[in-house]
Amino acid sequence: MPADLAVIGLGHLGLPLAQAATAAGIDTIGYDTDPRPVAELAAGRPPVDGSLTASEIRRMLSGGFRPTTNPTELGRVRTAVICAPTPLGADRTPDLAAVTGAARALAARLRPNTTVLLESPVHPGTTEDVLRPLLEEGSGLRAGRDFHLAYSPGRLDPGNRAHGFAHTPRVIGGLTPACTESAAAFYGRLTDKVVRARGTREAETVKVLETNFRHVNIALVNEMAVLCHELGVDLWDVIRCAETKPFGFQAFRPGPGVGGHGVPVDTIGPYRPLRLVELAGQVNERMPQYVIQRCATLLNEHGKSARGARVLLLGVTYKPDLADQEGSPAAEIGRRLMDMGAVVSYHDPYVADWRVRDLPVPRADSLYEAAAAADLTVLLQHHRTYDLQGLAVKAQLLLDTRGVTPAGAAHRL
Structure with a gap:
């Protein structure tokens, strides 16, 4: 049965997107190569990470959401969003194996006028230099002419009800202006605000900057925690006072380490490493x-x-x-x-x-x-x-x- 949207990858990025799309009345399928989460979702059971509750999954299913492992379903949608995981590899750059696998599965079934979006964290240039050739070679279609291609960095704060999907602005960068507008039209159905980047590389770099901003600032307060303990200073009282400054300061707090799905990227493809981010990673580790x-x-x-x-x-x-x-x-x-x-x-x-x-x-x-x-x-x-x-x-x-x-x-x- 045809659907409006295919979410490829049912992890921490894909499931919230599928939830938001289903709630907006968009006929959505969720595709994943791993049969276990697909079977669990189809049975109405929540993911093990607790990102969605059983009642939320049931509402998605009753709203028409269909989890599947059948790649033929990808050839029946108007929009496809790749939300595959990209963990850091041994060279400290994102491992694109899941993204390229998703691209090949989609390319074999890609139809003209489809809008293809990438949300996975990647280094700048991936959408144009990696994803585009795979889609074009596998489909015989031309990006920017026969189908739309764009990047939108995932922006999720799990458990944050104040800044859910609808209330978090979406950054979008397309291969062409028409690609950007097609992507903006899709995300405009899900969120209050769409921000247009100059292109795919700018949109990809937004994610790099946002993730590294968090890790660098956490590293600063982690170092301050060690120093303040040695000095006998109450760092939490220092932060409490510092955050009263109405400009030029944003409060971060130390902890036993840095968790989460957003990993710092200190090496950007073939380009020079980001030394400050590299040092921050060492501090946090x-x-x-x-x-x-x-x-x-x-x-x-x-x-x-x-x-x-x-x-x-x-x-x-x-x-x-x-x-x-x-x-x-x-x-x-x-x-x-x-x-x-x-x-x-x-x-x-x-x-x-x-x-x-x-x-x-x-x-x-x-x-x-x-x-x-x-x-x-x-x-x-x-x-x-x-x-x-x-x-x-x-x-x-x-x-x-x-x-x-x-x-x-x-x-x-």
Whole structure:
């Protein structure tokens, strides 16, 4: 059955797009080569990252959304959006294997006048230099003449209800002005504002800048956290005061590491590396080790060794109040604690099963009892369900890596 839209890739980018399109009355199919998420979605079950609830999936299905692994469905749509994952490869550039696979599957079935959009994070030039040739060679059609081609960087903040899909401006850069306008017409049905970039490369570079902006600023406050601890300065009070400045400052806060799907890109294709981003990545990657160092020091100061110590980790997801563990520093912190001989357990209201090195980590059923029994409790993620005042009273020793406990109630990062 024909559809208006095909979303290719049903991950953290594709599913919210499919949800927004279905809610807008756009007949949508979701294509993925992995049969597992397709089967789960078709059965009305939510994704494991918790990005959508079961009721939201059911509403999508009742609204006509059809998940599929059948590539022939791609030849029956007016618009196709590629949302394939692009994790960083060994050379620190995005791995385009999933994007090129999606392009080949689409190209074999591409029809004239179709609008093709790429949302996956890529280095500048990918839409024109990689995606375009694959689509043209596989279809015999010409981009900009026979079909429209454009790039739009994914802009999602999972769990943020104030800035959902409809209220987040969309940047669009087309191969030609007509391509840009075709893409703008599509996204204009889903969002309040469309921003037109000069071309595909500018739109691609928007994503690079936005992602690197986050990582560089987090690296700055992470370094400040280490410095302020050495100086005996309360960094969170410093940030509280600094953010009252009405211009020239945006508050970022330190933590045990940087998680999420947006990874920093410090090498742009064949061009020179971004040295500041490279350094920021090194700073952020050191934070789990710094947490371990603080854990060992606190235990030693209280007459205990890390070997054999009972350590309770609170919150193993990358973001508060979500189940998504993508890039969470908790796994590395858990590994390092185990390597030191600590007995690790965890608590997270959103994660029923957590594994380190493919081995299950014991889950605490009673938070307060577990905190009281542990030699050290480490708050890695601040879920709203946590009563931090009560936790600080119950825990023998509490390390707060998020700076959210009441002043003086815990040791802060």
